[in-house]
Amino acid sequence: MEKSNDLRVIKTKQFLKEALLVLLKKMDFEEITIMKLTTQAQINRSTFYAHFYDKYDLLEKTINEELLSFVEEVAPKSEEELTLAHIPNPFYVRATKYIYQHGEFFQVMMGENGISSFQQRLLKIIEKYMLDYLEKLHPRPDKMEIPKELFVYYVAHGYVGAISYWLENDMPYSPEYMAEKLSLMTIKGSFHAAGLK
Known part of the structure; x- marks a missing residue:
């Protein structure tokens, strides 16, 4: 996974964390999919996987x-x-x-x-x-x-x-x-x- 700390990486990770919170307001964690996360964050799947292994990794971090x-x-x-x-x-x-x-x-x-x-x-x-x-x-x-x-x-x-x-x-x-x-x-x-x- 990419380790860069440039501004784009920081912003992307923040978008995904914000997307996770938005979705948790509406549904249980088990109902959340990578597709829902990436759609909410307005990024593509490959970008998600450049930063997190899966949704559990995102939640834990x-x-x-x-x-x-x-x-x-x-x-x-x-x-x-x-x-x-x-x-x-x-x-x-x-x-x-x-x-x-x-x-x-x-x-x-x-x-x-x-x-x-x-x-x-x-x-x-x-x-x-x-x-x-x-x-x-x-x-x-x-x-x-x-x-x-x-x-x-x-x-x-x-x-x-x-x-x-x-x-x-x-x-x-x-x-x-x-x-x-x-x-x-x-x-x-x-x-x-x-x-x-």
Whole structure:
């Protein structure tokens, strides 16, 4: 496959990734064909195969690039940040802003015709951040009142579930609002955040 990074190659790959998102709004991934992708992107089949082996390769590379960009953007910026219980949490602020800025991609990937493995991979990223955060914040995570794995699983799934709700409803709240409320629920607890004493 062609390795060139010239502008034409970059644009062609972008057209194909955009075509993939457009088609995923309308149909399941299994219904998408190379013909549908190339027609949507307005390129020929040989051009597609110059850049990707098949539609699975296109999907994998599209997801990998987006998640790599997400991790680079939202990762903790210092060791000190992992020891702060601030509301809003800096990680949550960066994460919700990134998701908002790339809203269409996340809505498609986590939507009705989305890719289940994408949500699982996003969960793993949040779980890793929460585990790192917990190990810095708690001197003996192995001595917590609940198993740390259970805590991390609960927080990560709650976070991704709330993000899914936000996306499904066309992001009715600002990223800042979401970061604040998600931080509050994570740090203070969901009943406290809701005003239930």
